[in-house]
Amino acid sequence: MLLERIDKVFSFAATEIKEVQIKTISTPVKTIVHEDPKIKVHLYGTVNKGALAEEIAHVKENILTVEVKPKKRYRFFNFNMGQDFALNLELYLPADYKNNLCFDTVSGSVDTADLFLNRLEFHSISGGLWTRKIQTKKCKCKT
Numbered sequence: 001m002l003l004e005r006i007d008k009v010f011s012f013a014a015t016e017i018k019e020v021q022i023k024t025i026s027t028p029v030k031t032i033v034h035e036d037p038k039i040k041v042h043l044y045g046t047v048n049k050g051a052l053a054e055e056i057a058h059v060k061e062n063i064l065t066v067e068v069k070p071k072k073r074y075r076f077f078n079f080n081m082g083q084d085f086a087l088n089l090e091l092y093l094p095a096d097y098k099n100n101l102c103f104d105t106v107s108g109s110v111d112t113a114d115l116f117l118n119r120l121e122f123h124s125i126s127g128g129l130w131t132r133k134i135q136t137k138k139c140k141c142k143t
Contacts, residue, residue, distance in 0.1 A: 002048070002049040003046045003047065003048060003049065004046065004047060004048075004049045004050075005045075005046055006043055006044055006045055006046065006047055006052065006087060007043075007044045008042070008043045008044070008056065009040060009041070009042050009043075010040065010041040010043075010056065010057040010066075011038045011039070011040050011041075012038060012039045012040075012041075012057075012059060012064055013037070013038060013039075014037055014038055014039045014093075014094045014096075014097050015037075016059065016062060017039055017059065017062060017063070017064045017097075017099065018062040018063065018099050018100065019062070019063045019064070019099055019100035019101070019102065020039065020063075020064045020066070020091065020093075020099075020100070020101050020102070021063060021064065021065045021066070021102045021104070022066050022089070022091065022101075022102065022103045022104070022105075022110075023065070023066070023067045023068070023069070023104045023105075024066075024067070024068045024069065024089060024103075024104075024105045024106070024108045025068070025069045025070065025085075025105075025106045025107060025108065026085050026087075026106070026107045026108055027045075027068045027085075027087045027088065027089050027105075027108045028088055028089070028108050028109045028110075028111070029089045029090075029091060029103065029105065029108060029109070029110045029111070030088070030089070030090050030091070030110075030111045030112075031090075031091045031092075031093060031101075031110075031111070031112045031113065031115065032090055032091070032092050032093070033092075033093055033094075033095050033113070033114045033115065034092045034093070034094065034095070035094070035095060036092065036094060037094050038092075038094065039064060039091070039092065039093055039094065039097065040090075040091075040092035041056075041057050041066050041089065041090070041091055041092075042089070042090040042092070043056060043068060043087060043088070043089050043090075044087065044088055044090075045086045045087035045088050046086050046087075047070070047085050047086070047087060048070075048085070050071070051070045051071055051085065052068075052070065052071065052087075053067065053069060053070075053071050055067075056068060066089070066091070068087060068089055070085050093115070097115075097117075098116055098117060098118060099117065099118055099119075100117065100118055100119040100120075100121075101115070101117055101119070101120050101121070102119075102120075102121040102122075102123075103121065103122045103123065103124070103129075104123045104124075105123070105124045105125070105127045106124070106125045106126065106127065107125070107126045107127060108124070108127045109127050109128040109129070109130070110122060110124070110127065110128070110129050110130070111130045112129075112130070112131050112132075112134060113131065113132040113133055113134070114132070114133045114134075115133075115134050115135070115136070116135045116136075117134070117135070117136045117137075118136065118137050118138070119136060119137065119138045119139070119140075120134065120136045120138070120139045120140075121139075121140045121141075122140070122141045122142070122143075123141075123142045123143075124142075124143045125143075127143070129141065129143075
């Protein structure tokens with residue numbers, strides 16, 4: 001199968017975003033606080049040609065949804081066959097972003113630091129969560 005290199009950056013006005021939802025399969029996620037007033041999503045790595053869904057990030061009703069999942073999955077018993085999916089996702093949040101952040105991952109880790117949020121949610125199947133210097137009014141973790 002042919003591999004394609006992915007290096008995409010998406011940018012959104014943070015003032016319009018009340019919640020960020022990250023949904024991934026086999027993709028580590030790292031949050032990075034920056035001084036830019038925009039929320040940026042950087043997806044990079046390699047994947048089988050055509051295996052990544054076309055729409056990765058979109059905003060609807062003040063919710064930014066980022067989905068990184070393969071289009072097709074070939075399963076043999078409980079194993080995925082025929083997929084080379086080696087991607088990384090970096091989520092850049094403005095230092096003054098205080099709204100909601102939700103992660104839903106399968107076989108992917110989440111690394112967060114230096115966040116002051118209204119709500120943080122983390123749901124994972126076979127993944128890890130690393131946090132440092134997080135302040136939140138409400139936190140929900142389910143693994």
